[in-house]
Amino acid sequence: MKARIVHESSARLRLRLARPLSVREADLMQAWLSRESGAESVTVHERTGCVIFTYAPGGRERCLAALGRFSFAAAEGSVALPGQSLREINAAFAEKLVRKLIFKAAGTLFLPIPLRRVRAVCKMLPFMRRGLGCLWRRRMKVELLDAISIGVSAFRGDLGTAGSVMFLLELGELLEEWTHKKSVAGLAESLSLNVNRVWLRGESGDELVPIAQIRPGDRVVIRAGGLIPVDGVVCAGEAAVNQASLTGESIPVVKRPGGAVYAGTVVEEGECVIEVRQGLGESRYDRIVEMIERSEKLKSASEAKAASLADRLVPWTFAGSLLSLALTRNVQRAVSVLMVDFSCALKLAMPLAVLSAMREAGREHITVKGGKFLEAVAMADTIVFDKTGTLTHACPRVAKIIPFNGKDEPEMLRLAACLEEHFPHSMANAVVEEARRRGLRHEERHAKVEYLVAHGIASSVDGEQVRIGSAHFIFEDERCVIPEGERDKFEALPAEYSQLYLAIDGVLSAVLCISDPLREEAKEALSALRALGVANAVMLTGDSPRTATAIAAQLGVDDFRAGVLPADKAEYVASLRREGHTVLMVGDGINDSPALSEADAGIAISDGAAIAREIADITIAADSLWELVRLRALAMALMRRIRNNYRFVIGFNTALIALGVAGILQPAASAMLHNLSTLAVSLHSMGRLTERD
Numbered sequence: 049m050k051a052r053i054v055h056e057s058s059a060r061l062r063l064r065l066a067r068p069l070s071v072r073e074a075d076l077m078q079a080w081l082s083r084e085s086g087a088e089s090v091t092v093h094e095r096t097g098c099v100i101f102t103y104a105p106g107g108r109e110r111c112l113a114a115l116g117r118f119s120f121a122a123a124e125g126s127v128a129l130p131g132q133s134l135r136e137i138n139a140a141f142a143e144k145l146v147r148k149l150i151f152k153a154a155g156t157l158f159l160p161i162p163l164r165r166v167r168a169v170c171k172m173l174p175f176m177r178r179g180l181g182c183l184w185r186r187r188m189k190v191e192l193l194d195a196i197s198i199g200v201s202a203f204r205g206d207l208g209t210a211g212s213v214m215f216l217l218e219l220g221e222l223l224e225e226w227t228h229k230k231s232v233a234g235l236a237e238s239l240s241l242n243v244n245r246v247w248l249r250g251e252s253g254d255e256l257v258p259i260a261q262i263r264p265g266d267r268v269v270i271r272a273g274g275l276i277p278v279d280g281v282v283c284a285g286e287a288a289v290n291q292a293s294l295t296g297e298s299i300p301v302v303k304r305p306g307g308a309v310y311a312g313t314v315v316e317e318g319e320c321v322i323e324v325r326q327g328l329g330e331s332r333y334d335r336i337v338e339m340i341e342r343s344e345k346l347k348s349a350s351e352a353k354a355a356s357l358a359d360r361l362v363p364w365t366f367a368g369s370l371l372s373l374a375l376t377r378n379v380q381r382a383v384s385v386l387m388v389d390f391s392c393a394l395k396l397a398m399p400l401a402v403l404s405a406m407r408e409a410g411r412e413h414i415t416v417k418g419g420k421f422l423e424a425v426a427m428a429d430t431i432v433f434d435k436t437g438t439l440t441h442a443c444p445r446v447a448k449i450i451p452f453n454g455k456d457e458p459e460m461l462r463l464a465a466c467l468e469e470h471f472p473h474s475m476a477n478a479v480v481e482e483a484r485r486r487g488l489r490h491e492e493r494h495a496k497v498e499y500l501v502a503h504g505i506a507s508s509v510d511g512e513q514v515r516i517g518s519a520h521f522i523f524e525d526e527r528c529v530i531p532e533g534e535r536d537k538f539e540a541l542p543a544e545y546s547q548l549y550l551a552i553d554g555v556l557s558a559v560l561c562i563s564d565p566l567r568e569e570a571k572e573a574l575s576a577l578r579a580l581g582v583a584n585a586v587m588l589t590g591d592s593p594r595t596a597t598a599i600a601a602q603l604g605v606d607d608f609r610a611g612v613l614p615a616d617k618a619e620y621v622a623s624l625r626r627e628g629h630t631v632l633m634v635g636d637g638i639n640d641s642p643a644l645s646e647a648d649a650g651i652a653i654s655d656g657a658a659i660a661r662e663i664a665d666i667t668i669a670a671d672s673l674w675e676l677v678r679l680r681a682l683a684m685a686l687m688r689r690i691r692n693n694y695r696f697v698i699g700f701n702t703a704l705i706a707l708g709v710a711g712i713l714q715p716a717a718s719a720m721l722h723n724l725s726t727l728a729v730s731l732h733s734m735g736r737l738t739e740r741d
Contacts, residue, residue, distance in 0.1 A: 049077075049118040051099060059104070061111060065097035073120060075133045080123040085114035094135065141226040148222065152215055168207045171214050172198055192366075200379060219723065246270075246277055249321055264324050271319045275312070280322040282307045287318035365705070372709045381711050398690055401733035405686040408737055412678050413654070413669035421665040424649040426683035427630045431582050431676075432621055432643070434635035435589035435599060436475070436546070436564055438653055439673075444475055444564035446482035447545055452538070452556045453531040460558035462488045464550055467505045467516050475548060475562055515551045518590055520611055522549040522556070530556050543594035571603055573673040580680045584629070588617050588643070618642035634676065635664075651676070678738070685737040693729055700725050 051063040069077065074094035081090045081099070086107055091100040101111040155167060179195020201210040247269040248257045254269055259277055262268065267283060270276055276289070282303045289303050290313060303309055309322055373382035402419035409416050416422055433439050449457045465483035468476035504517015506526075515526050522528045528551040530538050538556070541547060545561035567573075574585050587608040589596050596610035609620060617633075621643045624631045633640070633647035644650030644664045652664030668675040704721055707713040713721070 049115055051115060054098070059102060059107075061101040061103070061108060063099045063101075063115065065099065068097045069094040071133070071135050071139055075135055076120060076123040077118060080118060081111075081114055084117070085111045087111050137226070141222070144222055145219075148215075148219065164211075165207055168202070168211045168214070172202060172210065175214065196366075196369075200382075262324055266324045268322045268324060269319070270315050270322060272315055272317055274315050276309050276315065276322065278311050278322070278324050280309055280324045282309060282320045283323045285318065285320035287315045287320040290314045290316050368705055368709070376709070376711070378711065381708060398693065398733075400730050401686060401689050401693065404734045405682060405737055409679065409682055412675060412682075414675055414679055414682075415667040417665050421649040422683045422686055424630060425632060425666070425679055426687045428582060428632045428648065428680075430584040430586065430624055430629045431577060431632045431634065432586045432588060432617075432624070432647070433605075434617070434633075434640045434643075435587055435591065435596070437636040438634055439570050439587060439599070439603065440564040440566055444478040444546070444562045446478050446560055447563035448542070448561035450537070450541065450559045450561065452534055452558060453552075455552075455557045457558070458486065458488060460550055461486065461560070463509065463514065464516055464548065464558070464560060466509070467507050467514065470505075475546070475564075478562055479548065479560060512552050513554070516548060518611075519547065519549055519592055520590070520613070522551050526551065526554070528554050528556055543592075544598050546591050546595050566599065566602060567673055569673050573677055574603060574605070576674075576677045577680060580677065580684065582680070586620075588612050588620065614640070614642050618646045621646040651679075682738055689733065689737060693733060696729055697725075 049065065051065045053061065054064045055062040069092070071094055074092045077099070078090055078092040081087070081092070081101075085101065085103075087101045087103045087110075088107075089100075089102040092098070093100075099115060101107075103111050155164060159167065175191075175195050175198050178191040179199075182192040182195075198210050198214060201207070245256050246259050246262060247254045248262065249267040249269050262278060268278065268280070270287070272287075282305050284305060286302065286304050289301050289309055303320060309320075369382045373379065376382075399419075402422065405422055406416045406419070409422075436444070446461070449461055451457045451460055461479070461483050465480045465488065468479045504515060504521035507514050515522055515528065528549075534556075538559075541559060542561060546564055548560040548562060549556060550558040550560065577585065584607070585603075585605045587596070587600055587603065587605045589599070589608070589610055590612060591599075591610055593610040596608050600608040609616070612620070617635075617640065621631055621633055625646070625648065631647045632649050632651055633643045634651045634653075635641075635644055636653035640652075644652060649666055650664040651666045651668060654667050654669045666679070668679065701722065704713065704718055704725075708718050
């Protein structure tokens with residue numbers, strides 16, 4: 049793609065293309081360049097054909113090289129766009145706004161008075177129909193206030209005032225629609241599935257391809273633990289699919305050939321081949337929009353309170369108008385009061401503030417599934433952490449292998465890797481990686497592998513019963529024993545490591561010491577959370593009490609529990625909630641899923657188990673626990689904004705009512721100021737809640 053540089057400054061570059069772009073071309077170019085250029089930000093303006101890069105030191109040449117390589121044909125094959133982009137929404141709004149203003153000006157300047165009156169009467173009909181509908185349903189809502197104010201003005205022969213009021217109401221509806229759609233679309237972009245490649249089944253076998261190449265009719269293979277990236281129908285295989293994130297079902301649903309599956313759900317067990325039925329981006333976008341607009345789970349208590357308060361205030365506005373009429377005998381003053389209602393600003397500004405907070409969280413690589421969870425984060429006084437992969441790095445290493453019962457160290461590592469290679473847990477990965485590092489081959493020798501979540505693995509190897517897992521699994525569930533004369537050796541196991549216990553035919557044969565170092569920022573992040581009002585920090589782990597005690601001392605947590613099972617974690621979280629605490633649970637594994645569901649808000653680490661991410665209410669990136677601190681600060685800023693919105697809306701609209709009663713404001717002026725205040729508080733709600741670092 050050819051372009052010329054029109055302006056350049058430190059870390060910023062502006063280029064102009066040879067021609068303007070369409071909306072879709074601009075979206076394609078911006079998405080492709082954002083991914084390929086390595087720039088901190090990329091902006092493409094379709095009308096002027098300008099591309100603006102903001103880049104880190106040394107990134108100039110990479111940005112220019114990416115623009116030089118760009119082609120629309122390549123972008124079409126590698127970039128998936130949502131069904132409707134922010135750019136399209138803004139363009140459609142601008143077109144509607146300009147058309148409405150032109151029609152209003154043309155009608156006022158050029159239409160004869162008789163035609164203007166006919167036009168005003170025709171425009172009144174929808175307003176009157178909605179008002180009569182409220183009367184028929186015996187509901188006193190804002191539509192009834194609008195119909196009465198317009199009808200009274202028309203009955204008095206003041207069609208000019210009625211027309212102005214209708215124009216302002218239509219303009220307000222257009223602005224509300226735009227602000228809501230803009231927020232929803234921005235949130236939809238932040239809730240992408242982040243699946244880059246999928247297994248495509250073709251005539252020559254399975255091929256790993258970019259997800260952007262998937263088209264309706266293609267067949268995609270999804271295996272156990274995999275996230276389904278597209279909507280489709282199962283055409284082969286059988287799988288248990290966790291649909292909790294979409295339908296709220298707590299039990300996985302078995303999907304057989306002919307069964308429909310949906311993007312964003314997880315295959316827990318089995319394997320299936322899916323025939324794609326919708327284009328990439330469409331189903332995900334549509335589902336997110338539906339989730340945002342219809343799901344009760346998204347509504348926080350503050351949003352519900354705002355909607356309820358708005359409806360309760362409508363009768364008071366109506367009563368104020370009647371009182372004004374009774375006291376002043378002035379119809380115009382009564383109509384001025386009717387033009388002011390609290391519901392528009394309250395019902396629009398609160399959801400917009402929540403949507404904006406969710407979008408801002410998305411920019412920080414934090415995915416929030418609903419406003420109620422942000423409210424829980426702001427109100428939480430207790431945060432519970434899983435240890436492995438959450439407070440520690442998700443890539444532990446084998447530090448020592450201590451053989452027992454006369455076994456050979458390399459052989460025990462080979463045997464452990466043979467069993468653990470089937471299960472993508474962080475400790476299993478450490479065992480497999482250590483065997484690879486030592487050059488030990490661990491080809492299949494076992495007859496059958498059985499995995500018990502949070503316990504261990506049972507198998508049969510060369511006729512011997514082999515077990516590997518936690519101390520609870522080996523010594524309590526399986527009742528394995530320590531070899532005679534090696535009790536002292538067992539008691540001397542280093543406490544600073546996590547241990548995997550390997551037993552053969554009921555006798556301990558080796559202990560694998562796993563080094564899982566703490567995240568460097570963990571202690572400071574906990575201190576920052578306490579500074580933001582979190583009173584209690586608790587660590588839960590399946591490790592031995594000795595290991596848990598050592599880790600807890602390094603972190604400085606308020607409490608910890610060792611040797612806990614998934615059910616124990618969930619019960620502990622439930623007990624805290626019964627005591628009146630608002631609890632956040634942070635975890636990354638399959639075994640954390642029950643506790644994540646039990647908490648007021650479950651927070652998953654993005655590179656953890658797919659099931660945990662889908663069950664969790666919030667997902668943070670695995671890079672740093674500082675994202676928890678940013679999430680808490682963002683949630684608290686959201687609650688402050690909501691409280692400020694309440695004060696402004698109630699105060700400003702009460703002042704308008706008072707001015708209307710006093711006869712200072714005319715009906716058209718009241719409607720204009722009311723709509724402008726609604727727009728102002730809505731735009732304020734869409735602004736950033738926290739400052740960038």
